[in-house]
Amino acid sequence: MKKWIFILFALLLFGCEEIPPSGFIQTNGTTDQIPVEVVEVIDGDTIKVKYDGNIEKVRFLLIDTPETNHNTLGKQPFGEDAKARNKELLASGDVSIEFDVGERVDDYGRMLAYIYVDGVSVQETLLEEGLARVAYVFPPNTRYIDEFEDASNIAKTQSLGVWETDNYVTNRGFNASVIEETSYTNELNTVSESDAKCAIKGNINRQGKKIYHVPSGKYYEQTNPEEWFCSEQEAVTAGFKKSGE
Structure with missing residues (x-):
């Protein structure tokens, strides 16, 4: 009887916390x-x-x-x-x-x-x-x-x-469409810049003569270029002569 009284007293004094089973890693509150x-x-x-x-x-x-x-x-x-x-x-x-x-x-x-x-x-x-x-x-x-x-x-x-x-990272995750749209826009801009700056067509005819055509030239649209130039000076330096000369 005294033994049970002692156990009851111990439980009241120290609480009834469950002893973790063997092999259990207790980490709550630790690092x-x-x-x-x-x-x-x-x-x-x-x-x-x-x-x-x-x-x-x-x-x-x-x-x-x-x-x-x-x-x-x-x-x-x-x-x-x-x-x-x-x-x-x-x-x-x-x-x-x-x-x-x-x-x-x-x-x-x-x-x-x-x-x-x-x-x-x-x-x-x-x-x-x-x-x-x-x-x-x-x-x-x-x-x-x-x-x-x-x-x-x-x-x-x-x-x-x-x-x-910008805006790829969101509060809900990642918005892939933003990158896809940006890539597409950059691609269009690159093509547009290329068209604007390097639109001179360089053609070599059957006689081996090197001719370049500017966008406003008479034969520009029907010419299939062997080379592209970004300026007339660049074409001249490469040995081409302007169409019509």
Whole structure:
């Protein structure tokens, strides 16, 4: 009877906290970095590792990289770059993961963690190099949000990677159409500039005579050029004479 009274007293005094089972790694509230073996690099922010004897998919906390093979978004600009850089970093040293104080698993069954190679944050590196954006900020898993924002601002200030094109990075992800439109516009501008500056046609007739035709010339439209020139002087220097002379 005295024994049970003592046990009851101890429980009231010290609480009823459950003792973790054997082999369980308790990291809540700590910054312990747990060594893991990388099994596969899926993309810029998701990998598979061997953890506690199991193969687990890990989603990088607080960052988002462009997609490489999404069901609806497909392949986004800089997605392959982020994946390649992620793979390169993870192969360069010893890999470890760190949990935050909140949820460790997302709705898709992926572990949520910070990733390190020889103690250096992979997330920060990707952000600083312009291959990721700060995203999915869900308290209390926000331990390194300030550091990540600073790293992202470095890339943003220098217009690196995903920050090269205005409005590619959005609050909801990455807008590939902006880059596609920009590329198309640049292509049109290049063609337009070419047409304006290098529109002089150089033709060699059957007798071997070199003739150049300006856009206002009589035979300009029907002439198939062997060469293009950006100025009449350039054509003359190349040995061509103006049509009609």
